Amino acid sequence: MSKRKKKPEGSSGDPTRKRLPGNAPCPCDSGKKYKHCCYDKGFEYLVDEEGNIFKSVPMTDEVREVIEEQKRKFIEKFGREPEGDENLFFDMPPLEHAEHFMVEGMKQAGLDPAIIYAFEKTGLLVTEMNEHLISDKDRAEWEAAVLEYRAKHGDDAPEEDEEDELF
């Protein structure tokens, strides 16, 4: 993948978000209270100050394993534990790696593959929440990537006809 300076805007944790109260109706539409439904299902529902609900997928065992493995490698190479904010992923490009985790998380959250593709391609994550913060150019790039995926995989988009050469 090519190098980019861009960071995925607005895709990081938002401090105004809090875990949904247990007595709230579960956002999965089960009709049950959150605490009796999705509370322990391996992800969290978060709510921001405006009452918008987000699904948050925490680190999976797989991700934790990768981190443990990297720690072992670090100790092997440097003969000591990593300190402070030292880059645990010393042997790979950090951005790519962070992205890999994001992508895994997105897949687990059942995100639209076109969105995942667009994220991998543009390094952006455009959502209804942050689209007003994103420049027109970046948004156009993002939308093009989403459309490109749909065109390739024929997801929602109508099948593209083979172009016939007409004489």
Ligand SMILES: [Zn+2]
């Ligand atoms: Zn639920």
